[in-house]
Amino acid sequence: MKSTINRTLDIAWKELLHMRKDRVLLPFLVIGFLLELTFVAWATSQPIDNLNMAVVDLDQSEQSAALVAALDATDTLTLRHEVADEATAIEAMDQVNTVLTPHANTILTLVIPAGFGDTLTSGGQPDVRIILNGAESVSAREARRVAEQTILEQGMRVRFNMEPADYEDQLPQVTVKYNEDLERSWYTLPGEAALIFYMVTMALAALAISREREWGTYEQLRVMPFRSVEVILGKALSPMLVGYVLFLSVLALMTLVFGVPLRGSLPLLLIVAVLYLLAEMGKGVLLSMMARTQLQAVLLVFVLVMVDLIFSGYAVAVETLPQLVQTIANFIPIRHWLVILRGVMLKNAGLDVLWPHIVALIAIGAVIIIFTAWQYRRNAS
Amino acid sequence: MLATSVNHLTRRFGSFTAVNGISFEVPEGQVFGFLGPNGSGKTTTIRMLLGLLQPSDGTATVLGQDISRAGNELREQLGYMSQKFSLYRDLTVVENLRFFGKGYGLSNATLRQRIEEVIGITGLQGQENTPTKNLSGGWAQRLALSAAILHKPQLIFLDEPTAGVDPIQRRAFWGLLYDLARTDVTIFVTTHYMDEAEHCENLAFIYFGDIIARGAPHDIVESTLPEHVLAIETRDPVQTLHAIRNLKQGGVLDADGVSLFGAEVHVNIQDPDLAKSVLAQNGIDMQRTYAARPSLEDAFIALVDRVDTK
Numbered sequence: 001m002k003s004t005i006n007r008t009l010d011i012a013w014k015e016l017l018h019m020r021k022d023r024v025l026l027p028f029l030v031i032g033f034l035l036e037l038t039f040v041a042w043a044t045s046q047p048i049d050n051l052n053m054a055v056v057d058l059d060q061s062e063q064s065a066a067l068v069a070a071l072d073a074t075d076t077l078t079l080r081h082e083v084a085d086e087a088t089a090i091e092a093m094d095q096v097n098t099v100l101t102p103h104a105n106t107i108l109t110l111v112i113p114a115g116f117g118d119t120l121t122s123g124g125q126p127d128v129r130i131i132l133n134g135a136e137s138v139s140a141r142e143a144r145r146v147a148e149q150t151i152l153e154q155g156m157r158v159r160f161n162m163e164p165a166d167y168e169d170q171l172p173q174v175t176v177k178y179n180e181d182l183e184r185s186w187y188t189l190p191g192e193a194a195l196i197f198y199m200v201t202m203a204l205a206a207l208a209i210s211r212e213r214e215w216g217t218y219e220q221l222r223v224m225p226f227r228s229v230e231v232i233l234g235k236a237l238s239p240m241l242v243g244y245v246l247f248l249s250v251l252a253l254m255t256l257v258f259g260v261p262l263r264g265s266l267p268l269l270l271i272v273a274v275l276y277l278l279a280e281m282g283k284g285v286l287l288s289m290m291a292r293t294q295l296q297a298v299l300l301v302f303v304l305v306m307v308d309l310i311f312s313g314y315a316v317a318v319e320t321l322p323q324l325v326q327t328i329a330n331f332i333p334i335r336h337w338l339v340i341l342r343g344v345m346l347k348n349a350g351l352d353v354l355w356p357h358i359v360a361l362i363a364i365g366a367v368i369i370i371f372t373a374w375q376y377r378r379n380a381s
Numbered sequence: 382m383l384a385t386s387v388n389h390l391t392r393r394f395g396s397f398t399a400v401n402g403i404s405f406e407v408p409e410g411q412v413f414g415f416l417g418p419n420g421s422g423k424t425t426t427i428r429m430l431l432g433l434l435q436p437s438d439g440t441a442t443v444l445g446q447d448i449s450r451a452g453n454e455l456r457e458q459l460g461y462m463s464q465k466f467s468l469y470r471d472l473t474v475v476e477n478l479r480f481f482g483k484g485y486g487l488s489n490a491t492l493r494q495r496i497e498e499v500i501g502i503t504g505l506q507g508q509e510n511t512p513t514k515n516l517s518g519g520w521a522q523r524l525a526l527s528a529a530i531l532h533k534p535q536l537i538f539l540d541e542p543t544a545g546v547d548p549i550q551r552r553a554f555w556g557l558l559y560d561l562a563r564t565d566v567t568i569f570v571t572t573h574y575m576d577e578a579e580h581c582e583n584l585a586f587i588y589f590g591d592i593i594a595r596g597a598p599h600d601i602v603e604s605t606l607p608e609h610v611l612a613i614e615t616r617d618p619v620q621t622l623h624a625i626r627n628l629k630q631g632g633v634l635d636a637d638g639v640s641l642f643g644a645e646v647h648v649n650i651q652d653p654d655l656a657k658s659v660l661a662q663n664g665i666d667m668q669r670t671y672a673a674r675p676s677l678e679d680a681f682i683a684l685v686d687r688v689d690t691k
Contacts, residue, residue: 003486010483014469014476021471021512220467223431224484225453 004230011226011234012241015208019238029203030246033196037250040192041258045185047075048142051107054081054089061117067128067154068110076146077108086111086131093133107133108143120158178346189260190341191314193250197273198280198308198334201243202301205284208235210297228376232369235288236281240274247273255345264344268351272340272358279333279365286372313338336361382445384409384536384567385430389439392425399425401590402439407569407583412562414581414598415571416681422590423571424464427538430569431461444536457485460529460537464544466521470514474505474524477513478531485532499527503557519550526557530566537561539570543577555580575678586681593684598677605680608637608649611656614669615646622646624665634659649675 019026053071057064072079083089089109109131119126130147132140156162179186212218221231251269254260262269287304291297311318311329318329329335336357343349351358385407392400400422407413417423428434430443432451441448446455468477475496482492500506503523508516516524522542529537539558543551555577562568570581578584578598585595594601615621622641625648628634634656637649650656653672660667675683 007484007486010480014472014480017472017476018469215467215470216463216465217467217469219428219433219463220461222433223456223459223461224481225456225486226484227453 004227007226007230008234008237011231012237015235015238016241018211019204019242025204025207026242029200030242033200033246034249034253037189037192037196037253041185041189041254044188045183045258048139049075050078051076051139051143052080052105053077053143054083054092054106054109055079056083056086056089056109056111058085058114059112059116063117063120063158064112066158067112067116067151070154071110071147071150074146074150076142081106089131093131105133105136107136107139108147110147120155123159185258186260186346187342189254189258190345191312191338193247193254194312194334194338194341195309195314196250197243197247197277198337199301199305200246201239201277201280202284202287202305203298204239204242205236205281206288206291206297206301207294208239208285209288210291210294211288213291214293228373229369232282232285232373232376235285236278239284240277240281243277243280244273260345262345263348265350268354269341269344272337272354272361275358275361275365276333276337276340279361279368282365282368282372283333286368286375289372289375308332308334311335330360331364333361333364336364382409383407383442384411384413385441385443385569387426387430387439387441390426390429390436390441391438392422392429392434393437398590400429400436400587403585403587403590403592404439405585405592405595407567409567410562410565411582412558412568412570412580414578414584415569415587416573416578416584417571417587418573420589421587423587424540426587427461427540427569427571431459431538432456457532458535460532460534462522462525462529462537462539462542464540466525468513468521468525468528471512473510473512474500474516475509477524478528481528482531487532495531495533499531502530502560503527519546519554522546522550522554523557526554530561534566536567536569539568541571541573543572543574551577575676575681579677586684588685588688591688593688594680602675602677602680605683606649606675608651608675609653610673610675610679611648611650611653612642612671612673613646613648613660613665613667614644615666616668617666618644618646621666624663625660628660628663628665633663 055068057068068079071077081089081092083092086109089106089111093106093109111129111131113127113129116126116128128151130144132144134140153164156164156167176182209218212221226234251262255262283304284301287300288297291300309315311321311325311332312334313329314334318326318335321329339357340349340354340361343354383406387403387405389402389404390400391398391402403422403426415423415426425434429436430441430448432448432455435449443451444455444458469480472480478496478499479492482495487495500509503526505520505523505527508520513521513524526539526542529539543554546554551574558568558570559580570577572578582597583595584598584601585592586601587593594605596604613621618641622639625634625636625639625646629636629639634648635651636656638647639649640647648656657667657670
């Protein structure tokens with residue numbers, strides 16, 4: 001047992017030496033991904049603001065001007081164009097050249113019909129229309145929400161002389177738990193962190209054996225009296241170490257710099273991170289064994305990342321996916337890891353809630369590592 | 382005791398038979414040469430003996446252990462230097478040796494001592510911290526040998542260790558092998574250099590999957606080509622060749638073979654002196670003649686000829 005550990009460490013040490021001598025790979029991966037996280041954090045921490053609005057005001061009344069002013073006053077919408085008719089407005093929406101004319105990409109066009117002011121003051125229902133730019137679905141959805149609310153409030157004010165305070169208590173009471181301000185970055189950043197953790201360690205692990213193949217050192221390694229498990233774990237250890245350090249940096253960056261809360265148990269997160277790493281490492285080394293060259297190994301990682309991301313809940317919650325995909329997702333380590341990471345960070349989830357995901361991670365990891373070791377041994381004959 | 386005993390060993394890749402039921406024995410403590418042209422099954426055989434490849438048929442024992450059941454205890458007793466340079470090019474000489482030593486289970490103290498010893502044996506002093514990729518061919522081979530002998534294996538497999546190395550370095554490398562063989566290590570070496578093969582104590586010659594000769598170099602030559610070679614320098618070699626062939630066909634000259642060898646005509650014959658006088662009587666133009674024993678190369682070319690004409 002002691003010698004197994006020693007021999008595993010011997011291989012791990014050699015792998016670290018390789019990593020140290022490669023002056024490009026590691027800095028590239030680490031700096032590249034830390035930059036990525038920073039940009040994603042920065043982009044998603046900004047609210048969706050200043051969306052371009054065009055107005056076709058066929059009424060030109062006091063009331064229509066007031067509505068346009070109310071919309072322009074929101075953070076979300078900014079009045080960019082006042083056009084004469086609907087056709088011109090649509091033409092402006094077709095315009096996608098945002099390099100030369102950055103305000104051309106209209107998200108929302110408001111069409112105020114003639115007689116809007118009269119209908120409104122006489123207590124009728126005017127036909128205000130909104131044309132949305134569905135090509136920008138996220139922005140369009142946000143623009144619609146704000147526009148509808150503003151138009152409704154403006155109607156209340158003009159027709160019934162009511163201020164928001166007069167009707168607010170009739171609306172449902174909303175309490176947001178875990179992410180009180182619905183910060184987008186609180187959702188995206190843990191996902192991004194998991195992805196970085198996953199990609200870097202996977203890429204490094206995938207090089208571990210394919211590199212020996214390419215160098216012609218693989219046969220020599222296989223005639224040495226190493227046990228297959230010693231080689232696999234030894235090969236996995238140094239990418240795990242790099243991955244783990246990166247994980248700690250990313251965690252610190254998220255919580256300390258970008259303000260994502262860490263409400264649950266840090267030790268739990270740190271321990272489960274190792275379990276998750278083991279499972280992903282097994283996969284990386286397995287890919288590495290299948291590949292003949294380092295290039296092949298990296299391309300295989302790309303394919304696997306694409307597939308895993310579908311099931312991971314990285315961008316879209318797994319619960320909204322088709323049933324079959326949800327079932328398959330149970331066998332994907334990163335899916336469990338994301339539930340655990342988000343759960344611990346935002347919801348203060350503990351072992352009592354997360355244990356099925358942790359058990360799943362251990363089971364998947366064990367199967368992958370045993371399969372990989374078996375493959376290594378089988379390769380030998 | 383036998384270091385290796387191979388019994389009807391066969392390896393097929395699909396419909397291609399790389400090694401075709403070969404049998405041979407390697408006595409302990411010898412330099413054993415495994416010869417053959419490129420692609421004749423040398424490396425495949427070594428890979429089977431090392432347990433890297435499962436035989437399709439037949440058996441073999443290495444250091445008394447059946448290769449199909451051998452494990453790490455056997456591997457610890459073997460050294461291997463593969464055809465392609467197989468050390469880590471980004472690591473230094475000492476970093477490489479340290480990894481190999483630890484892999485073979487040497488303790489730190491033993492390892493330090495052995496590294497010093499093998500560096501002394503192979504003459505790599507002063508290069509300890511050189512990155513391996515900066516070593517020239519001959520030095521890289523010495524390092525590979527150092528790594529293969531670090532753990533004092535009983536049997537070392539060397540697969541074309543001197544391919545692409547200059548003649549002086551080759552000579553020096555073989556000097557190292559003889560020194561090793563004197564310490565009771567068995568050396569199993571493949572080569573296609575005949576001068577190297579002549580220095581082996583025992584040989585097996587493999588040709589497209591079959592062993593077509595084995596034994597000590599001298600015995601192989603003796604049994605393959607018992608005749609002497611009478612070399613004749615002549616003014617018109619082609620004309621002389623035909624003239625001698627006619628004598629042979631006419632029953633005047635009792636020769637086994639007549640062939641053109643550069644500008645000389647070679648006659649394979651039992652008694653060179655008798656032949657010389659017969660040729661002189663028949664008016665063959667002979668500027669200069671000398672009689673020689675055939676070389677190992679002559680023997681192998683003759684053996685290959687016999688197989689090919691079959």
